[in-house]
Amino acid sequence: MFDWTFGLLSPAMTDLIIEATKQTLYMVLVSGLLGTLVGLPLGVFLATSRSGELLAAPWLNGVLGLVVNAARSTPFIILVVAIIPFTRLVAGSSIGTNAAIVPLTVAAAPFIARLIEASVREVDQGLVEAARAMGAGPLQIITKVLLPEALPSITLALTLAVVSLLGYSAMVGAVGGGGLGDLGIRFGYQRFMPEVMATVVVVLILLVQGVQTLGDSLARRLDKRHRG
Amino acid sequence: MSTLRSPFPNIRSDEHLPDATTESPVNAPSSTAPDPQTAAPVILFDKVEKTYAGRRGQVPVTALSDISLAVPEGAIVGVIGRSGAGKSTLIRLVNGLERPSSGRVVVAGTDVAALSEKALRAERRSIGMIFQHFNLLARRTAYDNVALPLEIAGLARQEIKARVEPLLELVGLADKRERYPAELSGGQKQRVGIARALATRPRVLLSDEATSALDPETTGQILALLRKVNAELKLTVLLITHEMAVIKAVADRVAVIDGGRIVEEGATYDVFAHPRHATTRAFLSDLTGASLPPYVADRLKSEPGPGREALVRIVFTGDHATDPVLSRVSRLLGLDLNIIQAQVDEIAGKPFGVIVISVPGDAATLSAVTNAVERLNLDAEVLGYV
Structure with a gap:
């Protein structure tokens, strides 16, 4: 087998890194997906529910805004520990990769909501007015105008969210979540194995680079504003 | 004309x-x-x-x-x-x-x-509506923009097609149906806007x-x-x-x-x-010649004075728009009338003319001119004196 570490790492360590990479990808993808599932509707609601807007509910908008801000201002490592009872309730345990997905999702959802809110708010209000003039209801305006028009911007927002989750996932080692960050701390730092630390960093850089490139090219393909 | x-x-x-x-x-x-x-x-x-x-x-x-x-x-x-x-x-x-x-x-x-x-x-x-900035969806083609109000109304795909294509034809954009707004000129975008506004009949x-x-x-x-x-x-x-x-x-x-x-x-x-x-x-003012050329406007006074000429604006409308009014007034009063500005146009399918003349500024001559013009059922307005 081709040794991609050029003999820098033992085969056992290589396996550990591959395993950790899988764990990281698993945690990031699942929490990103769940975070989007919650964050997308939440963000759309935040963007359309101030007074005078499509789904005007200023009171609920204010409350949800407060909750989102509270969640976003809690440092992630504190959030991980603070919601352990909730994590145990949802995942059946507070330790392990699956358990780590809970705090990651809880952190991702409000972050994604704010990003989606910004993306939706960027859509020209003239389009909303045109859709209203056609007789569209609020739900139709959201599904046929706001979301499709915001899609390139939403794609970039989700790319940013996934990259942030890659960073967050390094901290879930604190609850036995595993992953690349955890490996880097335990082997690279605590056991003084700089080659492990370096490899972990390189793999993370490659992952971020890959996600960003993918997101950028997808967004560019979706954006029809700069042609011809 | x-x-x-x-x-x-x-x-x-x-x-x-x-x-x-x-x-x-x-x-x-x-x-x-x-x-x-x-x-x-x-x-x-x-x-x-x-x-x-x-x-x-x-x-x-x-x-x-x-x-x-x-x-x-x-x-x-x-x-x-x-x-x-x-x-x-x-x-x-x-x-x-x-x-x-x-x-x-x-x-x-x-x-x-x-x-x-x-x-x-x-x-x-x-009620269709078109807008100054067109308000087309950037991520929909011309065809899909016109289809939008029909999608909103819940029409079937085939029905939408049957309506959108003649509309694109009507506004002269049948060959641009797959183009995105960013690929269209301003006029073409507004044509899409018009087709879209007409989609729901x-x-x-x-x-x-x-x-x-x-x-x-x-x-x-x-x-x-x-x-x-x-x-x-x-x-x-x-x-x-x-x-x-x-x-x-x-x-x-x-x-x-x-x-x-x-x-x-x-x-x-x-x-x-x-x-x-x-x-x-x-x-x-800038459409019907009501604005004077600057070299005249700059010297315009509201009061008559010695040696000043009066500027009179005559509006030719309706049946009289094509009458040789000036020469008639000139002959009638034995006066030389100087044309400062003239414009003949057509509004709502009817001829429409505006002429500004200068006449001697004394009260007697001026009222004789305006009376003569008004007897011909035309409007005369004294703009000032130069």
């Missing part, structure tokens, strides 16, 4: 114009401009008032007051006003994007001001400064298209603009709005021929 200065040279040569309008001048009031007394109004503003609640501690802002206006079936009615005059609010009352504070807005027999938001949605399908088309973002040539083409859909589809058009040239090119009737009130309203020709309000005159 020669048009000395037409802002839209293309309007008559546009290949999309229907026969009816190529035979006769752009406006054919005999066939398309119904008498407001006989034709039932499709849109009726009845003592409409619109006030916006002020911010906390501030007085409310009145956008419109005491607006009464009838838009006859099949007519093109233009509302002209400066920015902030309230015309945007006015047009948005028709499809309920804005609600009046008091009064009625009746569209095809329904008081839209009294409808719930849900009932309004159905009503809006019979509305009775009324609202035009919100639809040509203000376009160059004069494209403006002419878009206005010709509006004329065409007005004639072919028997569509009533209410348009707002800040350009008198737009009114002149397409409107059968015009309402002038200033400070939230309609200050003048009537058939376009009459308003152009006999503007009563200062705002109307200001709008007309």
Whole structure:
């Protein structure tokens, strides 16, 4: 087998890194997906529910805004520990990769909501007015105008969210979540194995680079504003 | 009849114009401009008032007051006003994007001001609207933009196709159906906008400064298209603009709005021929030769003085527009009249001329000239003395 570490790492360590990479990808993808599932509707609601807007509910908008801000201002490592009872309730345990997905999702959802809110708010209000003039209801305006028009911007927002989750996932080692960050701390730092630390960093850089490139090219393909 | 200065040279040569309008001048009031007394109004503003609640501690802002206006079936009615005059609010009352504070807005027999938001949605399908900045969806092709109102109305895919294709044909964009708005010119975007507005087969088309973002040539083409859909589809058009040239090119009737009130309203020709309000005159000034050349305007005094000549503006309208009035007055009074400025044009299909002459400034001569002109049933106005 081709040794991609050029003999820098033992085969056992290589396996550990591959395993950790899988764990990281698993945690990031699942929490990103769940975070989007919650964050997308939440963000759309935040963007359309101030007074005078499509789904005007200023009171609920204010409350949800407060909750989102509270969640976003809690440092992630504190959030991980603070919601352990909730994590145990949802995942059946507070330790392990699956358990780590809970705090990651809880952190991702409000972050994604704010990003989606910004993306939706960027859509020209003239389009909303045109859709209203056609007789569209609020739900139709959201599904046929706001979301499709915001899609390139939403794609970039989700790319940013996934990259942030890659960073967050390094901290879930604190609850036995595993992953690349955890490996880097335990082997690279605590056991003084700089080659492990370096490899972990390189793999993370490659992952971020890959996600960003993918997101950028997808967004560019979706954006029809700069042609011809 | 020669048009000395037409802002839209293309309007008559546009290949999309229907026969009816190529035979006769752009406006054919005999066939398309119904008498407001006989034709039932499709849109009726009845003592409409619109006030916006002020911010906390501030007085409310009145956008419109005491607006009464009838838009006859099949007519093109233009509302002209400066920015902030309230015309945007006015047009948005028709499809309920804005609600009046008091009064009625009746569209095809329904008081839209009294409808719930849900009932309004159905009503809006019979009212098309086009916009200054087109408001096309950037991620939909021309075809899909025109299809949008039909998707919203819940039509089946095949039905949508059957409607969208003839519309793209009508606006001359059949070959651009797969293009995205970013790949289209301003005029083409507005054509998509018009096709989209027509998709639900509305009775009324609202035009919100639809040509203000376009160059004069494209403006002419878009206005010709509006004329065409007005004639072919028997569509009533209410348009707002800040350009008198737009009114002149397409409107059968015009309402002038200033400070939230309609200050003048009537058939376009009459308003152009006999503007009563200062705002109307200001709008007309660069169109009907009412503005003097600078070298004359700079020397203009309001009082007569020794050796000064009087400037008299004569407006030629209706049957007298082509009469040799000047030579007649000159012969009658034995005077040499000096022409300072002259313009002959055509408004709503009828000839219309403005001429500014200078005559000796003494009171006796001046009143003899104005009397002679007025005896010929023409308007004479003393502009000042130079």
